[in-house]
Amino acid sequence: MPELPEVEVSRQGISPHLSNQQLVKVIARQRQLRWYVPDEVLAQLNQPILSVTRRAKYLLIQLPQGDIIVHLGMSGHLKVLSADTPATKHDHIDLLLSSGMALRLNDTRRFGAVLWQHKGEVHPLLASLGPEPLSDAFNPAQLTQALAKRGSAVKLVLMDNQVVVGVGNIYANEALFKAGILPTRPAKSLTSAEINALVPVVKDTLAAAIKQGGTTLKDFSQADGKPGYFAQQLLVYGRGGQPCVTCSTTLNEIRLGQRSTVFCPQCQR
Structure with a gap:
């Protein structure tokens, strides 16, 4: 399972490709991951991506109305590639970008997650988390x-x-x-x-x-x-x-x- 450093490296890798882009469309080839991908994720059409942050092992793709939360689970990984790249067997979710690229989640075991957090709210999965280890709050x-x-x-x-x-x-x-x-x-x-x-x-x-x-x-x-x-x-x-x-x-x-x-x-x- 990817641990915090691997998730942070993923954030650093994808962030330059997503920041200041429009999220044109979300394609879900398979919505039944660890939890069912909610409708709110698929409803994010032509929204500006404000930033990509991380909380614990969760990636937060920040949009004006809220955040798309991505968890890699046991076997998930993200890649940025051309939006017209043919999908392989375990390519479940694509975030299509205005640049013509896509952020693609591949997850063989489907233990990962793509969820939604409304602006100003904290998703239940994030609500009881302790401090970030690299922050001053961990002392x-x-x-x-x-x-x-x-x-x-x-x-x-x-x-x-x-x-x-x-x-x-x-x-x-x-x-x-x-x-x-x-x-x-x-x-x-x-x-x-x-x-x-x-x-x-x-x-x-x-x-x-x-x-x-x-x-x-x-x-x-x-x-x-x-x-x-x-x-x-x-x-x-x-x-x-x-x-x-x-x-x-x-x-x-x-x-x-x-x-x-x-x-x-x-x-x-």
Whole structure:
């Protein structure tokens, strides 16, 4: 599944092609994605695209009357191509632009979403989200309060979108390794010093992934078709059973919250 850096890279890739364009028409070849594509999306004819923003893993294509919300799900990806490019099997949604180009959503598994948010309203999927990890709202004081009474594993809390958005499995593994914190530790057991160290590590890890173009996983590619390169820098994720890059101890791999969790039993406490 594309994580926050991959979604942000997609936003950066498509934004120059959409900004200051007219949305001429929305074509839905398949409306039954994770949720049914609402009529309001298809009704957006000849509307100026004001900007393309991101909230957590959701892309918001901003129009005068509201926002088209796009989520890539497990296997979705976006490409900007000529509007007359023949559609392939899993090309479900096209946003036709006044430039003669189209923003096309391809989603093999149909776990993605194309939704609508009226201007001045907040869609229920966005209403309870925590702070953006790269914003000032995600800080040691905020994280301290969020962890204070949580007895579950710190990795699971860090992946809770009500605590902070977008710290998915890959980046939670990486950040906890860099901060020297065992992912299985009860969240409330972290000290002030550990929280003060963890917050900037999370920010730096995500920022580095965005800079490198996102992590190349099974289904993700940038809008221009180029893959991300952050996978070349992964220190623990996907490396269970291999030596730690710091101390050469064999990395342990366990299942935590049904997700692969890799850590160094020597470097992480």
